[in-house]
Amino acid sequence: xxxxxxxxxxxxxxxxxxxxxxxxxxxxxxxxxxxxxxxxxxxxxxxxxxxxxxxxxxxxxxxxxxxxxxxxxxxxxxxxxxxxxxxxxxxxxxxxxxxxxxxxxxxxx
Numbered sequence: 213x214x215x216x217x218x219x220x221x222x223x224x225x226x227x228x229x230x231x232x233x234x235x236x237x238x239x240x241x242x243x244x245x246x247x248x249x250x251x252x253x254x255x256x257x258x259x260x261x262x263x264x265x266x267x268x269x270x271x272x273x274x275x276x277x278x279x280x281x282x283x284x285x286x287x288x289x290x291x292x293x294x295x296x297x298x299x300x301x302x303x304x305x306x307x308x309x310x311x312x313x314x315x316x317x318x319x320x321x
Contacts, residue, residue, distance in 0.1 A: 213264075213278050214254045215295035223288055227254045230281060257299035264304065276304075 214227045231252035238251045250267070253260045264270045278296060280289060297308075 213260055213296070213300065214252060214281075214292060215257045215260055215300045216254060217256050217295045217299050219291055219295075223291060224254075226284075226288070230254075230283070257295060257303045260300055261303035 214231065216224045216227060219227065231254045234249075234252055238249050241248055250269075253263055255263075270276070280292065284292070301307075
C-alpha cells in the first residue's frame with residue numbers, strides 16, 4: 213500500500229513505476245511455497261481503503277501489516293508513513309491508541 217495523498221508528482225511517478233515493476237509476480241504462484249501476491253495499491257487513501265474493503269482476504273482479517281519498499285529515500289518514507297497514519301489508517305477505521313494511565317512510557321533521553 214502506497215498512499216499518495218501528499219506525494220509530490222515525482223514521488224507519485226516513482227511509486228507507480230515501482231508497483232508496475234512488481235506486477236508480474238502477481239500473475240502466478242511464486243517460489244516453492246507457491247505463494248500468491250496481491251498487486252501493490254498506489255493511490256489516494258480513500259481509493260486504497262475502498263479497494264481493500266472489497267478484497268475478500270481483507271474482509272477476513274482483524275490485523276494488517278504494511279511493508280515499506282526497501283529502495284525508497286528518507287523523504288519517501290516520511291511521506292508514506294505520514295499518509296498511512298493520518299489518512300489511510302483513519303480511512304480503514306484505525307485510530308491511534310491511548311496509553312493507559314500509569315503505563316510506563318519511553319525512557320527519558
